[in-house]
Every structure is written in C-alpha cells, then in structure tokens.
Amino acid sequence: MGLAKRIIPCLDVDKGRVVKGVKFESIRDAGDPVEVAKRYNDEGADEITFLDITASHEGRDTTLHTVEKMASQVFIPLTVGGGVRTLQDIRNLLNAGADKVSINSAAVHNPEFVREAADRFGSQCIVVAIDAKKVSAESEPNRWEIFTHGGRKPTGIDAIQWAKRMTDYGAGEILLTSMDKDGTKNGFDIAVTRAIADAVPVPVIASGGVGTLQHLVNGVLQGGADAVLAASIFHFAEYTIREAKEYMIAAGIEMRL
Amino acid sequence: MTETVAVLDYGMGNLHSAAKALEKVASGQKIVITSDPAVVASADRVVFPGVGAIRDCMRELSERGFDQAVREAAARGTPLLGICVGMQALMSHSTENGGVECLGVFPGEVIHFGERYSEFGDRLKVPHMGWNQVRQVQPHPMWAGIPDFSRFYFVHSYHVSDLPENQIAGVCDYGLEFPAAVCRGNVFAVQFHPEKSAPHGLTLLENFLRWAP
Numbered sequence: 001m002g003l004a005k006r007i008i009p010c011l012d013v014d015k016g017r018v019v020k021g022v023k024f025e026s027i028r029d030a031g032d033p034v035e036v037a038k039r040y041n042d043e044g045a046d047e048i049t050f051l052d053i054t055a056s057h058e059g060r061d062t063t064l065h066t067v068e069k070m071a072s073q074v075f076i077p078l079t080v081g082g083g084v085r086t087l088q089d090i091r092n093l094l095n096a097g098a099d100k101v102s103i104n105s106a107a108v109h110n111p112e113f114v115r116e117a118a119d120r121f122g123s124q125c126i127v128v129a130i131d132a133k134k135v136s137a138e139s140e141p142n143r144w145e146i147f148t149h150g151g152r153k154p155t156g157i158d159a160i161q162w163a164k165r166m167t168d169y170g171a172g173e174i175l176l177t178s179m180d181k182d183g184t185k186n187g188f189d190i191a192v193t194r195a196i197a198d199a200v201p202v203p204v205i206a207s208g209g210v211g212t213l214q215h216l217v218n219g220v221l222q223g224g225a226d227a228v229l230a231a232s233i234f235h236f237a238e239y240t241i242r243e244a245k246e247y248m249i250a251a252g253i254e255m256r257l
Numbered sequence: 258m259t260e261t262v263a264v265l266d267y268g269m270g271n272l273h274s275a276a277k278a279l280e281k282v283a284s285g286q287k288i289v290i291t292s293d294p295a296v297v298a299s300a301d302r303v304v305f306p307g308v309g310a311i312r313d314c315m316r317e318l319s320e321r322g323f324d325q326a327v328r329e330a331a332a333r334g335t336p337l338l339g340i341c342v343g344m345q346a347l348m349s350h351s352t353e354n355g356g357v358e359c360l361g362v363f364p365g366e367v368i369h370f371g372e373r374y375s376e377f378g379d380r381l382k383v384p385h386m387g388w389n390q391v392r393q394v395q396p397h398p399m400w401a402g403i404p405d406f407s408r409f410y411f412v413h414s415y416h417v418s419d420l421p422e423n424q425i426a427g428v429c430d431y432g433l434e435f436p437a438a439v440c441r442g443n444v445f446a447v448q449f450h451p452e453k454s455a456p457h458g459l460t461l462l463e464n465f466l467r468w469a470p
Contacts (some may be wrong), residue, residue: 002375002430003389004408033324041455045389072277075455077410097274099453122309124384126414172384172412203382226382256388256408 006046006227030235043241052082071097118170128171132159151179185211191224267342278452294326307342312354328344340448373432
C-alpha cells in the first residue's frame with residue numbers, strides 16, 4: 001500500500017471544444033470539455049489536465065469560464081496550461097478553480113518566471129511542461145533538446161539539464177512530452193522519461209505516444225513516471241480509465257480504483 | 258435558522274474549490290467566503306483552507322486579524338476544519354521558510370519530508386503528490402461512511418509531527434508514517450484536500466457540515 005500512480009486524461013481545448021490533433025493534423029472534435037471532464041471523473045481519473053490551444057484573447061475568457069464551470073462540477077485536481085505567461089495569468093486560473101498551472105514556452109523565454117511563480121503561489125501548483133525531442137544520431141549517446149512551437153523550434157537547451165534547473169527554481173512537477181512520439185500511438189519515449197525521472201526530485205508525468213494500455217504500464221515500470229497522461233485513447237472511447245487502471249493493477253502497479 | 262459556514266479567504270489563492278465542494282454537499286447551510294474576522298466570529302462553522310508557503314500564510318492571517326479569529330473559534334467550540342496548510346498553521350511551529358511560529362491550537366511541529374526511500378529502495382519524490390491511503394487510527398464522526406484505508410489527494414512537502422496519540426485521527430505512509438488527520442474537541446484538520454478527493458473527500462465535508470462536537 002502507498003501512493004498510487006496516476007492516470008491523467010488530457011483535454012486539448014480550442015475555443016471551448018475538446019479537440020485532439022494527430023501530429024497536429026486532422027483535428028477531431030471530442031466534445032464539451034465540462035462533459036468530458038465529468039465523464040473522466042466518473043470513470044476514476046486521478047486528475048484532469050486542460051490544455052488551452054486557443055490563440056486569441058477572446059479564447060482566454062472562454063477558457064477561464066470553462067475552468068470555472070469544470071471546477072464547480074468535478075472534484076478532482078485540475079491542471080490548466082497553454083499560454084500561461086504572467087503571474088496574473090496564473091492568479092486568474094487559480095481563482096477560476098485550477099489547482100495547478102502548467103508553464104511551457106514562457107519558462108524557456110524567461111526561466112526566472114518559474115521562480116517567481118513558485119515563490120508567489122507555491123511549488124505545489126507550478127508544473128513545468130517540457131517538449132523534448134531526440135537530437136543525437138543513432139550511433140551517439142542519447143541527447144534530447146527542448147523544442148517550442150509545437151515541436152518545430154529548437155532551442156539548443158539540453159532537456160535533462162533543463163528539467164533539473166526548473167525543479168531548482170521551484171517547479172513542483174514536470175510534464176514531459178516527447179515530440180518524437182506525440183500523436184504516433186507507438187508508446188512513450190521510455191529513455192527520456194527514465195533519464196528525467198531519475199534526474200529530478202519531483203514527480204514526472206509521461207506524455208506523448210500512448211496507443212495501448214501496455215504503453216501506460218511501460219511508462220511507469222520502465223520509464224519511472226509517477227503519472228501517465230493520454231488523450232486520444234480515452235477521448236474516442238478505445239479504453240475507459242477504469243479498464244486502464246485494471247490493466248495497470250494486473251501489471252503490479254499501485255492504482256486508485 | 259440557516260447555518261453559516263465561513264470559508265476563510267486570506268489571499269492565498271484557490272479557496273474557491275473548497276467553497277464549491279461545500280456547496281455541492283450542503284443541505285441548506287450558507288457557504289460564505291470571507292476575509293472579515295467578524296464573519297468568522299459569528300459563523301456556525303469555520304473552514305480554514307490553505308495553499309502555498311507557511312510564512313506568507315501566517316503573515317496574511319495576522320494582517321487580516323484571522324489569527325485571533327481562528328484561535329477564538331477553536332476555543333469557543335465552533336466546529337473548525339483545517340485543510341492542508343490550514344492544518345499546518347494550527348500547529349505550534351513550522352520549520353518551513355527558516356522557521357515560523359504558527360497558531361498553536363495543536364502542540365505539533367511541521368517538518369520537511371527530507372530524503373525518504375520506499376520499501377523497494379527508490380528515492381521518494383517530494384512533494385508527496387497524488388492519491389494515498391489514510392488509516393483511521395481512532396473512530397471519529399468525521400469518518401462516518403468513509404471506509405478505512407480510503408484514498409485522498411495529497412500535495413505537500415512538509416508534514417506534521419510530534420503530536421500526542423490522542424490527537425491523531427488518521428495516518429498516511431510515505432517513507433514514514435505521518436498524521437493525515439488530527440482532532441481536538443471541536444477542531445478537525447486534514448493534510449489532504451477533501452475538496453479534490455471525490456468521492457470520499459466530499460463525504461468528509463458532508464460529515465463536517467453535520468458534525469456536532
């Protein structure tokens with residue numbers, strides 16, 4: 001008995017609707033975010049992550065409104081990310097009912113922002129999202145770099161060093177997405193997950209590439225992840241959260257049922 | 258007469274989720290988010306939530322006169338529920354932020370998890386974040402309808418220690434056993450977040466609204 005590993009369904013939300021792109025193409029509509037979050041809550045999800053992919057300012061207000069509605073109906077932790085750039089953005093999201101906020105490119109542009117955010121609101125609500133891509137050749141030792149702009153823009157920053165630096169600055173959790181695997185359904189990048197999980201003292205959420213329930217198991221047992229995040233396998237009802245948890249329990253992983 | 262439940266707002270962020278969860282389980286009680294110690298003084302029940310660092314928490318409490326209001330509510334017999342940092346603030350002292358004096362409703366000390374290892378030798382991550390089991394070590398009306406070893410959502414890097422056994426209502430195991438729920442007369446406090454621990458957390462909040470210590 002002890003602390004359970006977590007399953008976190010991720011809602012990519014554009015203009016108030018859940019969508020999920022496959023390699024950023026063919027965006028499919030997966031429904032109303034509040035309804036989807038309620039369904040996941042009923043199925044036993046351990047947390048919900050809400051990723052705002054809307055670019056416009058009007059979209060931001062829609063997001064705050066949706067978060068507020070979700071928080072009054074779903075009583076499990078809610079992380080919100082996407083376009084979080086200022087302390088005021090964080091305050092607005094927390095006031096709307098988010099429990100944690102996820103910071104991505106704003107951390108790359110200004111690492112001190114993470115320190116300020118953790119000082120102000122506490123490490124427990126600051127998640128740093130890392131989009132990593134393998135840059136080493138097959139013959140070389142593994143090396144991953146941070147990419148921004150949905151995996152298109154390299155930054156030259158080493159992913160493992162970056163994860164350590166972000167936790168030194170006060171990040172309470174790392175959301176690690178492999179840009180090589182995201183949308184492929186071929187499974188997590190186990191090597192980068194393991195490298196970062198071993199390098200930082202805070203929990204790591206593995207993301208990117210889940211296509212089967214065995215992938216979730218591998219993320220925990222081989223990758224050392226504390227939580228696994230997935231979107232499409234749950235959105236389109238390929239599996240329920242409950243089925244995923246039962247599968248993971250059968251593999252010897254401690255889960256909350 | 259309608260009962261009033263005061264949820265303390267002292268500028269430390271997400272207090273709304275506690276209020277929303279209380280509203281969800283309320284049966285006629287009025288849930289009021291307040292930054293006014295006078296409202297706390299006249300409330301039938303008081304909920305003391307908390308997030309963030311203890312130094313800021315204690316400073317904001319005293320600036321608003323809540324430190325006195327909470328001590329008085331505890332002394333007066335008003336049912337009082339502390340949550341997370343709200344529970345830690347009820348202790349006598351915390352080692353966070355270089356050492357901070359707390360409210361002293363309980364004699365305990367709040368300390369960091371430090372470097373801890375699982376039974377398999379893995380280094381445990383801090384914060385302790387996620388759903389962990391709570392073992393009920395004494396019967397209490399707040400546990401009504403909640404099975405022993407139920408899971409609740411935790412997120413914290415510091416924990417309570419040095420409490421007399423009769424003030425511990427539930428314990429949790431994370432490299433060591435620490436108090437997850439404490440009790441003293443009309444005061445009950447939890448390290449986990451009942452407002453984020455559906456379904457058992459909601460049952461606990463419902464129990465609090467009915468509790469007649």
